[in-house]
Amino acid sequence: MTVSAFNPPQRILMGPGPSDVSPRVLEAMSRPTIGHLDPAFVGLMDEVKARLQYAFRTKNDMTMAVSAPGSAGMETCFVNLVEPGDTVVVCINGVFGGRMKENVIRCGGKAVAVEGQWGRAVDPQALEEALRAHPEASVVAFVHAETSTGAQSDAADLCRIAREHGCLTIVDTVTSLGGTPVLVDEWGADAVYSGTQKCLSCAPGLSPVTFSGRAVEKVRNRARPVQSWFLDLNLVMGYWGSGAKRAYHHTAPVNAVYGLHEALGILMEEGLEAAWARHARHHGALKAGLEAMGLSFVVPESERLPQLNAVTIPEGIDDAAVRARLLADYGLEIGAGLGALAGKVWRIGLMGHACNRRNVLLCLAALESTLSAMQAPIETGVAVDAAMSAYG
Ligand SMILES: *Cc1c(COP(=O)(O)O)cnc(C)c1O
Numbered sequence: 001m002t003v004s005a006f007n008p009p010q011r012i013l014m015g016p017g018p019s020d021v022s023p024r025v026l027e028a029m030s031r032p033t034i035g036h037l038d039p040a041f042v043g044l045m046d047e048v049k050a051r052l053q054y055a056f057r058t059k060n061d062m063t064m065a066v067s068a069p070g071s072a073g074m075e076t077c078f079v080n081l082v083e084p085g086d087t088v089v090v091c092i093n094g095v096f097g098g099r100m101k102e103n104v105i106r107c108g109g110k111a112v113a114v115e116g117q118w119g120r121a122v123d124p125q126a127l128e129e130a131l132r133a134h135p136e137a138s139v140v141a142f143v144h145a146e147t148s149t150g151a152q153s154d155a156a157d158l159c160r161i162a163r164e165h166g167c168l169t170i171v172d173t174v175t176s177l178g179g180t181p182v183l184v185d186e187w188g189a190d191a192v193y194s195g196t197q198k199c200l201s202c203a204p205g206l207s208p209v210t211f212s213g214r215a216v217e218k219v220r221n222r223a224r225p226v227q228s229w230f231l232d233l234n235l236v237m238g239y240w241g242s243g244a245k246r247a248y249h250h251t252a253p254v255n256a257v258y259g260l261h262e263a264l265g266i267l268m269e270e271g272l273e274a275a276w277a278r279h280a281r282h283h284g285a286l287k288a289g290l291e292a293m294g295l296s297f298v299v300p301e302s303e304r305l306p307q308l309n310a311v312t313i314p315e316g317i318d319d320a321a322v323r324a325r326l327l328a329d330y331g332l333e334i335g336a337g338l339g340a341l342a343g344k345v346w347r348i349g350l351m352g353h354a355c356n357r358r359n360v361l362l363c364l365a366a367l368e369s370t371l372s373a374m375q376a377p378i379e380t381g382v383a384v385d386a387a388m389s390a391y392g
Contacts, residue, residue: 009331010331011327011331011332011333012330012331012332012333012354012359012362013333013349013354014332014333014334014335014348014349014350014354014359014363015333015334015335015347015348015349016147016148016175016198016308016335016338016347016349017147017174017175017195017197017198017204017349017351018197018198018203018204019197019198019199019201019349019351019352019353019354019355020201020352020353020354021201021202021203021259021353022201022262022263022266022352022353024262024266025201025202025203025259025262025263025266026203026259027262028258028259028261028262029203029255029256029258029259029262030255031255031258033254033255034254036251036252036254037246037248041252041254041257042246044257044258044261045064045240045246045252045257047261048064048065048257048260048261048264049063049064049240051261051264051265051267051268052064052065052208052210052264053210054264054267054268054272055177055178055182055200055208055264055267055272056173056177056182056184056192056194056208056210057181057182057183057184057185057186057272058184058185058192058210059185060184060185060210060211060212060213061241062210062211062212062215062216062233062237062241063208063209063210063211064208064209064210064236064240065196065206065207065208065209065240065257065260066193066206066207066208066209066231066236067206067250067252067253067256068205068206068207069195069196069197069204069205069206069207070174070193070194070195070196070197070198070207071099071207072207072231073174073193073194073195073207073208073209074096074099074100074103074172074174074193074207075103075228075231076193076207076209076231076233076236077141077170077191077192077193077209078100078103078104078106078107078141078170079103079107079226079227079228079231079232080191080211080215080219080222080226080231080232080233081139081168081170081190081191081215081218081219082103082104082107082108082109082139083107083108083109083222083223083224084107084108084109084224085108085109085110086107086109086110086138086139087109087110087112087134087136087137087138087139088104088109088110088111088112088137088138088139088140088141089112089114089127089130089131089134089137089139089140089141089162089167090104090111090112090113090114090140090141090142091114091116091122091126091127091140091141091142091143091153091158092113092114092115092116093116093117093118093119093120093121093122093143093146093149093151093153094118094143094146094147094148094149094151094338094339095146095147095148095338095339096143096146096147096148096172096174097116097141097142097143097146098339100141100142100143100170100172101113104141107227109139112130112133112134112137114126114127114130118148118149118339118340118341119149119150119151119298119299119310119341120149120151120299120300120303121151121152121153121154121303122142122143122153122154122158124154124157124158124161127140127142127158127161127162128161131161131162131165131167132165135165137165137167138166138167138168139167139168139169139170140158140161140162140165140167140168140169140170141169141170141171141172142155142158142169142170142171142172143171143172144171144172144173144175144176144182145172145173145174145175145176145179145180145305145307145308146175146305147174147175147198147308147338147347148337148338148339148341148347149298149299149310149341150297150298150299150304150305150308150309150310150347151299151303151304151305152176152180152303152304152305153303155171155182155183155187155189156183156186156187159171159187159188159189160188163188168190168191168212168214168215168218169188169189169190169191170190170191170192170193171187171189171191171192171193172193173192173193173194174193174194174195174198174207175195175198175199175305175307175308175351176194176199176305176307177194177195177198177199177200177208178198178199178200178201178267178272178275178352179198179199179275179276179279179305179306179307179351179352179355180276180279180305180306180307181272181276182194184210184212188212189212190211190212190214190215191209191210191211191212191215192209192210192211193207193208193209194207194208194209195207195208196208196256196259196260196263198307198349198351198352199275199279199307199351199352199355200260200263200264200267200352201263201266201351201352201353201354202259202260202262202263203256203259205253205256206253206256206257206260208260211233216233216237219233219234220234230250235249236249239252266353278355279306279307279350279351279355280306281391282306282350282355282356282357282359282360283304283306283307283309283350284306284390285357285360285387285388285390285391286309286348286350286360286363286364286387287309287390288386288387288389288390289360289364289383289384289386289387289390290309290311290348290364290367290383291386292379292382292383292385292386292387293364293367293368293371293378293379293380293382293383294314294377294378294379295311295312295314295378296311296312297309297310297311297312298310298311298312298341298345306350307349307350307351307355308347308348308349308350308351309347309348309349309350310337310341310345310346310347310348311345311346311348312344312345313343313344313345313346314371314376314377314378315377316376316377317371317374317376318374319336319337319343319346320336321374322346322367322370322371322374323336323346325370326366326367326370329366329370330362330366332362332363332366334346334347334348334349334363334367335347335348335349348363357391360387361384361387361388364383364384364387365383365384367383368380368383368384
């Protein structure tokens, strides 16, 4: 039988994830698979843990990568920290906050939704009021970087408010980790999850998570076992936990862990602060170009994520047709709107390895030529210059 190999087309990934994966990460992932309890792999797990502590800015011992994508990190936090009957205040300012609420309900918890405006940060005052109205609440959940709109919330403030009301926090940092400051210990956040495929520029499939001592305590003292066997931290801790002899729980995706180790190594070489500064710099140039073209941002400037730029689609322009052309003519992927913003915005990612000057200029030029060919009401001939002057 003759079968053909799958050879993916060459793309530049400037959507909401996955982002371009560094060749160094791809090369690391192609190294020989070894046993997941091999002493060499156990040593690698310890290094990955230390590197994740660096990325998350935490000393939490319970820091590891869940063997599944970001959504599984989300689920890990909820199934472990929410018991049936628990009241959880969920801040919702986009698609991912909505998923958090769904998680609470499926865990048998009572979700109190703090509904915010899409495209805005979570309002701390609204959280404060919800907690006053619900003194029985034990957990507060919110999304730090809402990828569906491009808004960033003030995690330090939200964690402080939650703590003042005796609540643990669950924080989604899938899109922020490696792109904008995620300061787990400084915030005093309790259960924080992320993903490998956004600003860490690693292949999709793993979810870094970290749990504070308070959160681990709560998981250890649950009245009933965690409903999910696979995501039960009491069991996973025996596998990823330090010191103690590792016990078989599941088989880690060995080569994916090689990739994460390399991606975190790249982040450490650059330095977290330098990575944050790079995301801010290229966002500044992209923004200058998009605005010169006449496109406008969904999120007010002070609440905007540099790594996820949601801009409104010009009047009368077919969203899908533009994205299809960018893909066909330039190999360039940008994201569509999600949820309430579907068909209304594009989401242009500047994440990790893909966040560079070449991509900013290519995206502006490609978007301009595509839109002007469709007679869109935009300014032409100015975007690339505006971006160049933003670079200075
Ligand atoms: C992408 C994303 C997720 C889900 O991650 P997957 O890797 O797609 O499962 C969760 N939350 C936010 C904010 C995201 O951007």
